[in-house]
Amino acid sequence: MKLSVWTYEGPPHVGAMRVATGMRGLHYVLHAPQGDTYADLLFTMIERREERPPVTYTTFQARDLGADTADLFRTACRDAVERFAPQAIIVGASCTAELIQDDPGGMAETMELDIPVIALELPSYQRKENFGADETFYQIVRHLARPMERTARVSCNILGPTGLGFRHRDDVAEITSLLADMGVEVNVTAPMGASPQDLTGLGRAHFNVLLYPETAEAAARWCEKELGQPFTRIVPIGVGATRDFVAEVRALAPAATAPSEEGLRLPWYSASVDSTYLTGKRVFLFGDATHVMAMARVARDEIGFDVVGLGCYNREFARPLRALAREYGVEAIVTDDYLEVEQTIEALAPEMIMGTQMERHIGKRLGIPCAVISAPVHVQDYPARYSPVMGFEGANVLFDTLVHPLVMGLEEHLLHMFRDDFEFHDAAGPSHHGGGAARAESAGGASPPGPPEDISGKMNGADALVWLEAAERELKKIPFFVRGKARRNTEAFAAQRGVQEISVDTLYEAKAHYAR
Amino acid sequence: MTDMAPLPARGCGATPVLKERGQREVFCGLTGIIWLHRKMQDAFFLVVGSRTCAHLLQSAAGVMIFAEPRFATAILEETDLAGLADAQDELDREVARLLARRPDIRQLFLVGSCPSEVIKLDLAKAAERLTRAHAPHVRVLNYSGSGIETTFTEGEDACLASMVPALPETSERALLLVGALPDVVEDQALALLSALGIDAVRCLPARRSDDTPAIGPNTVFALCQPFLGETHAALRRRGARPIPAPMPFGEEGTTQWLAAIARDFGVSAERFEAVTAAPRARARRAVAAAAETLKGRSVFFFPDSQLEIPLARFLVRECGMEAIEIGTPFLHREIAGPDLDLLPEGPVISEGQDVDLQLDRARAARADLTVCGLGLANPLEAQGLATKWSIELVFTPVHFYEQAGDLAALFARPLRRKARLKIEAAE
Numbered sequence: 001m002k003l004s005v006w007t008y009e010g011p012p013h014v015g016a017m018r019v020a021t022g023m024r025g026l027h028y029v030l031h032a033p034q035g036d037t038y039a040d041l042l043f044t045m046i047e048r049r050e051e052r053p054p055v056t057y058t059t060f061q062a063r064d065l066g067a068d069t070a071d072l073f074r075t076a077c078r079d080a081v082e083r084f085a086p087q088a089i090i091v092g093a094s095c096t097a098e099l100i101q102d103d104p105g106g107m108a109e110t111m112e113l114d115i116p117v118i119a120l121e122l123p124s125y126q127r128k129e130n131f132g133a134d135e136t137f138y139q140i141v142r143h144l145a146r147p148m149e150r151t152a153r154v155s156c157n158i159l160g161p162t163g164l165g166f167r168h169r170d171d172v173a174e175i176t177s178l179l180a181d182m183g184v185e186v187n188v189t190a191p192m193g194a195s196p197q198d199l200t201g202l203g204r205a206h207f208n209v210l211l212y213p214e215t216a217e218a219a220a221r222w223c224e225k226e227l228g229q230p231f232t233r234i235v236p237i238g239v240g241a242t243r244d245f246v247a248e249v250r251a252l253a254p255a256a257t258a259p260s261e262e263g264l265r266l267p268w269y270s271a272s273v274d275s276t277y278l279t280g281k282r283v284f285l286f287g288d289a290t291h292v293m294a295m296a297r298v299a300r301d302e303i304g305f306d307v308v309g310l311g312c313y314n315r316e317f318a319r320p321l322r323a324l325a326r327e328y329g330v331e332a333i334v335t336d337d338y339l340e341v342e343q344t345i346e347a348l349a350p351e352m353i354m355g356t357q358m359e360r361h362i363g364k365r366l367g368i369p370c371a372v373i374s375a376p377v378h379v380q381d382y383p384a385r386y387s388p389v390m391g392f393e394g395a396n397v398l399f400d401t402l403v404h405p406l407v408m409g410l411e412e413h414l415l416h417m418f419r420d421d422f423e424f425h426d427a428a429g430p431s432h433h434g435g436g437a438a439r440a441e442s443a444g445g446a447s448p449p450g451p452p453e454d455i456s457g458k459m460n461g462a463d464a465l466v467w468l469e470a471a472e473r474e475l476k477k478i479p480f481f482v483r484g485k486a487r488r489n490t491e492a493f494a495a496q497r498g499v500q501e502i503s504v505d506t507l508y509e510a511k512a513h514y515a516r
Numbered sequence: 517m518t519d520m521a522p523l524p525a526r527g528c529g530a531t532p533v534l535k536e537r538g539q540r541e542v543f544c545g546l547t548g549i550i551w552l553h554r555k556m557q558d559a560f561f562l563v564v565g566s567r568t569c570a571h572l573l574q575s576a577a578g579v580m581i582f583a584e585p586r587f588a589t590a591i592l593e594e595t596d597l598a599g600l601a602d603a604q605d606e607l608d609r610e611v612a613r614l615l616a617r618r619p620d621i622r623q624l625f626l627v628g629s630c631p632s633e634v635i636k637l638d639l640a641k642a643a644e645r646l647t648r649a650h651a652p653h654v655r656v657l658n659y660s661g662s663g664i665e666t667t668f669t670e671g672e673d674a675c676l677a678s679m680v681p682a683l684p685e686t687s688e689r690a691l692l693l694v695g696a697l698p699d700v701v702e703d704q705a706l707a708l709l710s711a712l713g714i715d716a717v718r719c720l721p722a723r724r725s726d727d728t729p730a731i732g733p734n735t736v737f738a739l740c741q742p743f744l745g746e747t748h749a750a751l752r753r754r755g756a757r758p759i760p761a762p763m764p765f766g767e768e769g770t771t772q773w774l775a776a777i778a779r780d781f782g783v784s785a786e787r788f789e790a791v792t793a794a795p796r797a798r799a800r801r802a803v804a805a806a807a808e809t810l811k812g813r814s815v816f817f818f819p820d821s822q823l824e825i826p827l828a829r830f831l832v833r834e835c836g837m838e839a840i841e842i843g844t845p846f847l848h849r850e851i852a853g854p855d856l857d858l859l860p861e862g863p864v865i866s867e868g869q870d871v872d873l874q875l876d877r878a879r880a881a882r883a884d885l886t887v888c889g890l891g892l893a894n895p896l897e898a899q900g901l902a903t904k905w906s907i908e909l910v911f912t913p914v915h916f917y918e919q920a921g922d923l924a925a926l927f928a929r930p931l932r933r934k935a936r937l938k939i940e941a942a943e
Contacts, residue, residue, distance in 0.1 A: 001593060003613070014571065
C-alpha cells in the first residue's frame with residue numbers, strides 16, 4: 001500500500017486509451033466499472049477532442065458480480081463492433097475487472113468476430129500509463145504488421161505519438177516536414193492518425209523514427225527484429241539534437257539530403273545581448289525521462305543555464321537518466337512521489353523549474369517560475385497556435401518557452417539601475433505577466449518563501465543563523481530575483497566559516513567570494 | 517401559507533419511467549470527496565483503492581490547487597492483493613503515519629473503492645479498530661464511494677449516512693439541514709430560518725466535528741440535496757422525521773421548501789410573508805434577467821447527479837423552458853415526488869443509462885441546451901449542440917434565493933455564447 005496524493009501517470013489502461021484514441025478505425029472494449037469512464041474527459045476536455053474516445057466500458061455494478069459480468073462483456077463487445085464497425089478491436093480490463101478474472105481477451109477471441117481481436121494484459125497493480133501505451137501499441141503492431149517489400153523511394157515510419165501527448169500534434173507535423181525537406185517520405189505515422197489497415201503496411205518503410213520512446217520503444221524493437229527496420233535513437237529536441245538526428249537519418253538513408261536551417265533563430269537569440277541575463281540561471285528539470293534528458297542539453301548548451309538537478313517519474317528510464325545526471329554533475333531523482341519532488345526543489349532553490357503541470361503548481365507555491373516541458377498535461381499544453389518542441393521550429397518555440405517565465409534581460413538591467421524607484425518595486429514581477437502577484441518575501445516580513453505548510457518535518461539548517469537588522473535591510477535592496485540566491489550564498493558562506501550572525505560585512509564578503 | 521404557483525393539471529408524478537441498463541457515462545461516488553473535504557474542515561478522506569482512483573480524483577479536481585489536500589489514496593499493490601491480513605496491517609501503518617503528520621485531523625473517513633470492495637477488504641472492521649487506537653482525538657468512519665455501488669453524488673449520500681449511527685442522541689425539538697452546502701449558502705439558509713423564528717437548526721455535515729449535530733425523535737430534517745436517499749433512511753431509523761418538500765432551487769423551490777418547514781414549526785403566514793417577500797422579489801428579478809435567454813428553449817438532461825429533476829422543474833416553471841428528456845442515474849420516488857408533481861407532464865423521464873442509445877435520442881432531439889458530463893460535452897458541441905456541464909451544478913453555489921439568478925445564468929451562458937460567436941466571413 002502506498003499513500004499517494006497526486007500522480008504523474010494514470011493506470012495502464014489509460015495508456016491503452018491514449019493509443020486507441022490517437023488511432024482511427026480501432027475500438028477498445030474495456031471491462032471496467034462505471035467510474036472509470038472519467039477517463040473520457042481527459043481527452044474531450046484537456047485535449048478538446050471533438051469526438052468521444054473510441055472506448056466501450058462494460059460498466060458492471062455490484063449486483064452483476066458473480067452473476068453475469070462475463071455476459072455483460074460479451075454483449076458490450078458485440079454491440080460495440082456492430083455500432084462502431086471498427087477494423088480491429090483491442091480488449092482488456094481495468095484494475096477492478098482484473099480482480100474478477102473474467103478474461104476479456106479469451107472471451108472476445110471465442111466470439112468469432114470477423115475482425116482482428118487484440119487482447120491486452122496490463123497489470124494494473126504493478127505498472128502505469130506509459131507502460132500501458134507502450135505495451136498496447138506493441139501488441140497492435142505485432143498482430144498486424146508483416147514483412148513486405150520496401151517502398152521504391154526511401155521512407156520511414158514515425159512511431160510514438162498518441163492521444164493526450166505533450167505537443168505530439170505539432171511535433172509530428174514538424175518532423176514530417178523536416179524529413180520531407182531531406183527527401184525522406186513518411187510511410188505511416190502511428191499510433192496517432194493511423195488505422196489498423198495502415199499498420200499492416202508498416203513493413204514498407206526502410207527505417208523507423210522513434211519520436212517517443214516512452215510509448216513506442218517496444219514496437220520499434222519488434223519492427224527492428226521482425227521487419228528488419230533500424231530505428232533512430234536520438235529525439236530531435238533542441239538544435240544540437242536535431243542536427244544529430246539529421247545525421248542519424250542520413251546514416252540510415254544515404255540518399256537523404258541536408259535540411260534547410262533557414263528558419264532557425266535559437267542560436268542567434270541565445271547569442272544576442274539580451275540573453276546575457278540568462279547565463280548561469282540555475283534550473284531544475286523534472287518530467288518524463290525523454291523530455292528531461294533532451295531539455296537538459298538545451299538548457300545547458302543552447303541557452304547557457306546551469307542545470308542544478310534533474311529527475312523523471314518513469315522508472316523504466318532510470319538508468320539512462322542517472323547516467324546523464326552524472327555527466328551534468330548532479331544527483332538524479334527518480335520518483336513518482338510529488339512531495340519528494342517538491343522537497344528537492346525547495347532544497348535546491350533553483351531560479352527556474354522546467355517541469356510538468358505538477359511542478360508548475362510547486363513553482364507557484366514556492367514563488368519560482370516554471371516552464372512546462374513534459375506530460376502530464378493540462379489544457380494549456382494544447383495551444384491553438386503551432387508550437388512543436390521538436391525540430392528547428394521546435395527549438396525556436398523552446399527559446400520562447402524558457403525565456404517567458406523570466407524577467408526579460410533588458411528589464412532586469414533596468415531593475416538594477418532603478419531598483420529604488422517605486423515603479424520597480426519588488427512585488428511588480430515581470431512586466432509581461434498579469435497583475436503584480438505579491439511575493440512571499442514582502443517588505444514587512446523577513447521569512448523566505450516557503451510552502452504553505454511544512455510537511456517535510458525536517459529541520460531547516462539556516463535556523464541557527466541570525467541575520468542582523470542592518471544586513472536584512474541591505475539584503476532587501478538587492479533585486480528580488482537575485483535576492484534568494486544572495487541569501488543562500490551568504491548563509492552557506494557564513495555556515496562554512498562558523499559565523500552565527502550575518503552582518504552587512506558578511507553579506508558583501510560572501511558576494512565577493514562567489515563573484516565570478 | 518403564501519401565494520404558491522398552482523400545481524400543473526397533470527404533473528410527472530405518474531409518468532412512466534424509461535429504465536435503461538447499458539453503458540453508463542458517469543463518475544463514481546469518490547468524486548464527492550472533492551467538495552466534502554472542503555466542507556468538513558477537520559476531516560480527512562483516505563481512499564483505499566487503485567491508481568485509477570487517485571487519477572480520477574486528480575482529473576475531477578482539475579488542478580492541484582492544494583499542496584497537500586485533506587484527501588489521499590492508499591494505492592493497493594500486488595502484495596496487498598495476495599494477503600488481506602497484511603492489507604489491514606498496511607492500512608494501520610499508513611493511517612498512523614498520516615495522523616502523526618496531520619494533528620489537525622479529527623475525523624478520518626476510510627473510503628472503499630471498486631477494488632477494495634471486490635477483494636472484500638473489511639473497512640468497517642478497520643474503522644472500528646482504528647477508532648479504538650486513535651480515540652478520543654480522532655473518530656474513524658468508513659463508507660464506500662465505489663463505482664460498482666455509487667454514482668457520483670451518491671458518494672456524499674454514503675458518507676453522510678455513515679455518520680448518522682454515530683451522532684449523539686437528543687430529545688431537543690430541532691431542525692436538521694442535510695447536505696453539504698457552501699458555507700455562504702448555508703449561512704443564508706440559517707439567517708432565513710432564524711428570521712422565521714426557527715433557531716434550533718443543525719447541519720449535517722457540520723463544518724467542524726465539534727459542531728456535530730445530535731438527533732432524536734424530536735428532530736425533523738429537510739434535505740437540501742435530492743441525492744441523499746440512504747441518509748434519509750438512516751435518519752429515519754434514528755427516529756428523525758423528514759419534511760417533504762421540493763428542493764430549494766430557484767425562487768419557487770426555495771419558497772416551497774421554506775414554507776414546508778415553516779408549517780412544521782407553526783410560523784404565521786404574516787411572518788413568513790414579511791421575511792420572504794424581499795428576497796423572493798429579488799430572486800424573481802434575477803431569474804427574469806437570465807430567463808430572457810432561456811424562455812421557449814428546449815433542454816435535454818443526461819443522468820449525472822440526481823439534481824436533474826429539481827433543476828428541470830426550475831427551468832420549466834421559472835425560466836419558461838421546455839424539457840424533452842430528464843435523465844437521472846437513480847429515481848428516489850419519495851424524495852423526488854414533490855418536484856415531479858410540480859413538473860408539467862411532457863418530458864421523458866429516464867432512469868439509468870445506455871449512453872449510446874441516449875446519445876442517439878439527444879442527437880435526434882437537438883435540444884437548444886443539452887446538460888451532460890464533461891466526457892460528452894465537447895463531442896456534442898462539435899455537432900452543433902449547446903451544452904451545459906453538469907458537474908458545475910454540483911460545485912457552484914446554486915441553492916436558495918440569492919443564487920437563483922446565478923443558477924439560471926449558468927444555463928443561459930452557453931446559449932448566449934452560441935448567439936454571440938460570429939466567425940464566418942462577413943458576406
